[in-house]
Amino acid sequence: MKGESAASDEELTSDILSHYSSASETASVLEEGTGSEQVDEQTAQEETEDKLKQCIDNLMDRSSKTRLAALESLQQAFSSRVLYDFLTGQRLTVCDCLERSLKKGGGAEQAAAATVFTLLCIQLGGGDEAEEGFKSLRPILTSILNDNSANIAARQSCAMTLGMCCYVSTAEGGEDLVKILALLESVFTSSYPNREGTLPSPKPGMPGLHTAALQAWSLLVTLCPASKLTELLELHLPKLQACLQSSDVNYRIAVGETIALLVELGRDIDEEFEVEDSEGLCECLKSLATDGNKHRAKNDRRKQRSIFREVLHYIENEDFTEERIRFGMESVYIDGWMRKRIYDAFKEILESGVRHHLQYNQLLRDIFGLGPPLILDAATIKGNKISRVEKHLFNSAAFKARTKLRNKVRDKRADVM
Numbered sequence: 001m002k003g004e005s006a007a008s009d010e011e012l013t014s015d016i017l018s019h020y021s022s023a024s025e026t027a028s029v030l031e032e033g034t035g036s037e038q039v040d041e042q043t044a045q046e047e048t049e050d051k052l053k054q055c056i057d058n059l060m061d062r063s064s065k066t067r068l069a070a071l072e073s074l075q076q077a078f079s080s081r082v083l084y085d086f087l088t089g090q091r092l093t094v095c096d097c098l099e100r101s102l103k104k105g106g107g108a109e110q111a112a113a114a115t116v117f118t119l120l121c122i123q124l125g126g127g128d129e130a131e132e133g134f135k136s137l138r139p140i141l142t143s144i145l146n147d148n149s150a151n152i153a154a155r156q157s158c159a160m161t162l163g164m165c166c167y168v169s170t171a172e173g174g175e176d177l178v179k180i181l182a183l184l185e186s187v188f189t190s191s192y193p194n195r196e197g198t199l200p201s202p203k204p205g206m207p208g209l210h211t212a213a214l215q216a217w218s219l220l221v222t223l224c225p226a227s228k229l230t231e232l233l234e235l236h237l238p239k240l241q242a243c244l245q246s247s248d249v250n251y252r253i254a255v256g257e258t259i260a261l262l263v264e265l266g267r268d269i270d271e272e273f274e275v276e277d278s279e280g281l282c283e284c285l286k287s288l289a290t291d292g293n294k295h296r297a298k299n300d301r302r303k304q305r306s307i308f309r310e311v312l313h314y315i316e317n318e319d320f321t322e323e324r325i326r327f328g329m330e331s332v333y334i335d336g337w338m339r340k341r342i343y344d345a346f347k348e349i350l351e352s353g354v355r356h357h358l359q360y361n362q363l364l365r366d367i368f369g370l371g372p373p374l375i376l377d378a379a380t381i382k383g384n385k386i387s388r389v390e391k392h393l394f395n396s397a398a399f400k401a402r403t404k405l406r407n408k409v410r411d412k413r414a415d416v417m
Helices: 002-024 037-057 064-080 086-105 107-123 127-146 152-169 175-191 206-221 224-241 249-269 278-289 298-317 337-359 362-367 379-382 386-414
Strands: 323-327 331-335
Touching: 002 379, 037 086, 037 107, 064 337, 086 107, 086 127, 107 127, 107 152, 107 337, 127 206, 152 206, 152 337, 175 206, 175 224, 175 337, 206 249, 206 337, 224 249, 224 278, 249 278, 249 298, 249 337, 249 386, 278 298, 323 337, 331 337, 337 362, 337 379
Parallel strands: none
Antiparallel strands: 323 331
16 A cells, blocks of 8 residues: 555656646746637646645655655655646645645655755745745754754754745844754754864764755855854954865865855955965865875766866955856856855755746745746747847846845844844
8 A cells, every 4th residue: 555655756756846837838938729728728727726735644654755755745846837826826835735744754854855845945935835835844843953863964954944935935134044044053063173273073864964054055145244254254354265075075065165156245345355375275275176186086076176176266366257047038146256156055955846836936036036827928039139238137137136225134133133
């Protein structure tokens, strides 16, 4: 019976995604369809919601295998499509089920439940509903993260969830942000050098946890006011430079990107900002950018060299290689380390669904300065000839406007912090 339940959940996932895939192909194009077409679309929507409800019911099943399969199905559905209207009515039930999985499930179930909760907060748009859910689940997420005996994958997932959910569902600034920052710091600072300047030998699985905590922390740092940023820069930049010698390639890369982000934020608040021992930092970055150590995997060496070349160019010349993300008829330009950290955080959780959410999810559109979702008729789409330069100027202007607004908010938050 357990095998049948798991198989049925996989079928549910496939059906849900296929229904939403076919519906989304025409979601942004308003066409004058026949009455029968509208009925067919409504029927498909109802069938899909019935299947989602079945997945939610399966979260309460006695079988851990069935619950895990249901969580994986919901993870795929939530990351692939915008389901705000449906989830508004199911929010409390889903939160209760996820809390139960976090408290009583095994490591894999806890990790999946934390991920689904992150996706739920993104689906709800970071409003009051998401904030209420985060407040109710934050204690158990914190408990798992702090539990040295807990499953490493579950702890990593909880670190990511605490960072992302604080980012989207907590009012910017204030006590919650300070507490989550401190909590995440307590995890990754255990990788810092000791008084003799020696890096500790990491236990199995710990570099992955340190990476997750550092990336979640650096996402939240983008919300901090100037006064808090100054404090964080003085405290963490020197220690992070030492962590560039970590034996784990993914942690080294996360450290390098965090250093670039902190320097960018430092330059934002003070044009005269300089890195302490910048010569030593640049020498270390050059070494990592040209690392030919044969003991490292070829793909690891290539990835490390690419990232650290970018970090080095930014530290030395304030150069950043712009990246263009296309979706539908629109584009988002990743033109700085702060914007990269935010985009990478959403891409990690939404995976291949990130472009769909950029197109239709109002939360992501607000964060990236895109405005309301586009609603275009077929003739407009065919005749649209917006040039690349015009799109770039529009996106850059929108993001700069948001950055200015955020800087104003930072100043207002200074007293709170």
